[in-house]
Amino acid sequence: MKILGIETSCDETAVAVVEDGSRVLQNIIYSQIDLHAETSGVVPEVAAREHILKIIPALEQLDLDDIDAIAVTQGPGLISSLLTGTVTASTLGLILKKPVIPVNHIHGHIYANWLERDKIEFPVVILTVSGGHNELILMRGHSDFEVIGETLDDAAGEAFDKVARMLELGYPGGPAISQAAEDGDPTKYDLPRAWLDKDSFNFSFSGLKSAVLRLVQAGDFDKNDMAASFQEAVTDVLSKKLSMAAEKFDAKEVHLAGGVSANGRLRELAKERIGDRIFRFPEKIEYCTDNAAMIAAAGYFLQEKDVEWKNVSAKANF
Ligand code: KG4
Ligand code: ZN
DSSP states (O other): OEEEEEEOSSSEEEEEEEETTTEEEEEEEEEOHHHHHTTTSOOHHHHHHHHHHHHHHHHTTSOOTTOOEEEEEEESSOHHHHHHHHHHHHHHHHHHTOOEEEEEHHHHHHHGGGTTOSOOOSSEEEEEEOSSOEEEEEEEETTEEEEEEEBSSOOHHHHHHHHHHHTTOOSSHHHHHHHHHTTSOTTSSOOOOOOOSTTOOOBOOHHHHHHHHHHHHHOOOOHHHHHHHHHHHHHHHHHHHHHHHHHHTTOSEEEEESGGGGOHHHHHHHHHHSTTSEEEOOSSGGGTSSOSHHHHHHHHHHTTOOOOGGGTOTTOOO
16 A cells, blocks of 8 residues: 655655555655754744745655555644645645545654564554654554653753754754764763653653753853763653663563654663663654654554544644
8 A cells, every 4th residue: 555645744845655654665855954044943934935835846756646545744733834734635635536644743753663664563662752742652552652751841852952052053953962962071061860750751851951051151161061961961861761661561662763863872872771672763864853754654554543643742732
């Protein structure tokens, strides 16, 4: 079964064709990063205009002759950006007479780990971390998602982006910080880690962000050491809670997903801490950040299933 995926929830205009939820036949991503670097963040109106300009040129590159269905990101995301994808999908569905499957963006990130893979064994514990969301999810089967932890304030990617801004490292912050951290000492600054209650799988990064801001405002700090110490604090908490969850729910597999899963230190610490369990992160970097192949995969595995979308994200706005 071939599914056309469409993703326009934030700042990537992406389309893809995926067969049987894992074989990526075509994957087109128009990134708006250069545009948003000028403002060190996404301006919704600017993103929306760019999606309108790019969605047709992106679709024109695909072979849509024998697709069976269309999967589209319905939310959460920027409403003015989402509209381009959903209107395009509905229109194409009408013209091609194909069903349109609405997909939750976070489910999309989760299914990025099914791309170019044969078999995944349940139960899976997934840490899905990006700019807009930050959840620990227990998955006992397709469409059986339980949110076991989430952020009480900022998402990890959001913290990376804001700290990069404080350190004047550019946008997006995640890759910039991990690059600066390579030449820094992660033990130089003793930054706070919010463990919360002993058994809690929730996260909080606002205290860490404020601690960095105070040191930056006080002046006389080393950028690389600060980037390394900040990255260490975030990845320490993320990987520790992920391994605790894997242990508690006796996960067969442990996955990282979302933009922050591209982070090398997070991958390293997670692998180290989860022991013998199968460890995966998306096969390619472009499957970590926003893309449409993951949306097509989610559409394939979740079609006809009754999924309670709103339970998955604390920040769902639809
Ligand atoms: O999944 P994504 O493309 O968009 C959202 O759904 O939010 O994730 C983007 C986020 C940004 O906050 C970016 O700074 C972060 O992922 N990111 C990283 C890395 N690459 C991207 N964070 C840490 N280390 C990285 N290497
Ligand atoms: Zn995303």
